[in-house]
Amino acid sequence: MIHAFLKLLLSGILVSVIGIQGLFAQTLSVTGEVKTPLSLTSSDFQSLERIEVTAKDRDGKEHRYAGVPLTAILRKAGVTLGGELRGENLSKYIIAKAGDGYEVLFSLAEVDAEFSGRTILVADSVDGAPLPQGVGPFRLVIPDEKRPARWIRELKSIEIRFAK
C-alpha cells in the first residue's frame, strides 16, 4: 500500500518537474537571412511590442490572443522588411517549424504588414492566460486566414531563406 502510494507521489512529482522544466526550456529561434540571430524566451516576449487580436480558432469560437507581431520579431533580428523589401529580397521566404517537426512556409512579403497590410501574431497567451502545454509557449495566429493550418502550435523556429 505505502509502496504504491509512494510510487504515485514520486511519479506525480516527476510529471510536474518535467512539465515545468519543459516550459522554461522552450525558446523561439530566429535564424537564416538575418543580421542578428535570436533565441527568445517567454520573458523576452514581455519586453517587446505587444498587441492583441481577436480571431476564430479551429473550434469556430472567437478568442483573444496576445503576443508580439511577427514583424516586430523579424525587425529585431534585422530581416529586410518595409523599404528594404524589394528586388531580390522579394524572393525570400520563411519556414516556421513546430515542436513536432511540422513546417509551413510564408513568403517574406506576405508577412510584412507594410507590404501586405496583414498582421500575423506570435501569440503567448489566449483569453488572458498563457497558452497551455502542447500549444505554447508560442503559437502563430493569422487572423485573416480561413483555415488555421498555418497557426502552428509550439512554434520553435523561424528561418528566413532565399529561394535559390
Place this chain on the structure above:
Amino acid sequence: MRNIPLLVALAVFLSSFWVETKEKKAELHPYKLEYPSSFGSRFVIPADNPTTEEGVALGRMLFYEPLLSSTNTVSCASCHEQTKAFSDGRPLSIGVSGKPTRRNSMSLANLLWVKNLFWDGRVSGLENQAIFPMTHPDEMGQSLEVSAKELAKTTRYPSLFRQVFGTSSITGEQITKALAQFERTLISADSPYDRSLKGNYTLTASERRGMELFMRGAAPERGVRGGNCAHCHGGAKLMQEVFHNNGLDSIAVADRGKQEISGDELDNGRFRVATLRNIALTAPYMHDGRFNTLEQVLDHYNEHFHFSPNLSHELRTSHNEPTKQRLGLTSSEKKDIIAFLHTLTDSIFITNPAFSNPFETKK
C-alpha cells in the same frame, strides 16, 4: 600515296568514335524512380550518389549479404524481410550477439521521402543510416573496413564495385552508398487503397467507413465522428515526418525517444510517426513492439492512452463522446478502421522480384 596522311587522320577520327561508343557502353544507367505524382518530389538524393540501375542492383545484393556481419550469418534482410514489408515480426530484433535490440525493427517503405531516420529521427540520410546496423554489436557487429575487406576477397564483388564506383578498391562508404540506392527504390504505392484512388478498386462498405473515420477529426458539434488518425498518419504518402507522444507511457523513462537526441523535455516520449503502409504485415507495433495486434493499437487510442505531460494536443482534444476522455469510438467503428488499415497492404511491393533476395534460386 599522297593520301596516306589523310587516311591516317580519317582512321584516327573514326576510331575516336569507336572509343566513345565503347565508353558509352560502360556508362551507368540512371534508375528511374517511379511514384504517384501526389507523393511529390520533396526529397534530396545526394549529388555524389545518384541512383543508377547498376548501383541499385549492387545495393540489393549487399542488403541480402551476410558477409557484412561478424558471424557471416546476419544481413539487413534478417531484420527487414520483404514478406513483412521489410520488418521482422519480432517485438525487438536479434542480430549477431543474440541480445535483443533496443527497439522494434522498422518497415522500409518510401524512405526516399524520409529525412530523419529511426524511431527518434537521429540520423539524416540513408547513406549515414546504414553505418548504424552494420557496426552495432547487437546487429551486424562488423566495422565498415572489415566488411569492405571481406567483400574484396570474393570473386563476385570487386568487378561490381568497379563498375558502379569506378575505383579498384572497395570502401565502406561505397557499401553504404549502394545500400542507400537500393533502399530509395523501395516504393510502396500500389495497395488497394491506392488503387481505389485511381478507380481500380472499390472499397467495401466497412473499409470506406474506416477510411472516413481515419481521415476525419471528431466534431460532435457538427455530428461528425472521426478517429483523427490522418492528422498524424495522413497525407498522400500516408506519412508525414513529425514526432509525437501518443501516450504510450505516463513518462518515457526506459526510452525517452526524441528527447535523447534534442535534450528537450518537451520531446520526452516523442517518436517518429511511423508509416502505416503495409501495417497489417508489420506487427508487433510501436517502437518497442508492445502491441501484438491492430485491435490492441485501436484500444490504445480509444481507451487506454496515458495523459502524459507531452501527450499530443490532437489526442488530448479528440472526443466523439462528451462523456469519454479519449476517442470514444464504438467497437464497430474500431473494426472499420482496422478494415481500412488492411487496404494499405501492397502485395505487389512484398512480392516484387526487384526487391527480393538475389541469391535465392528462382522457384
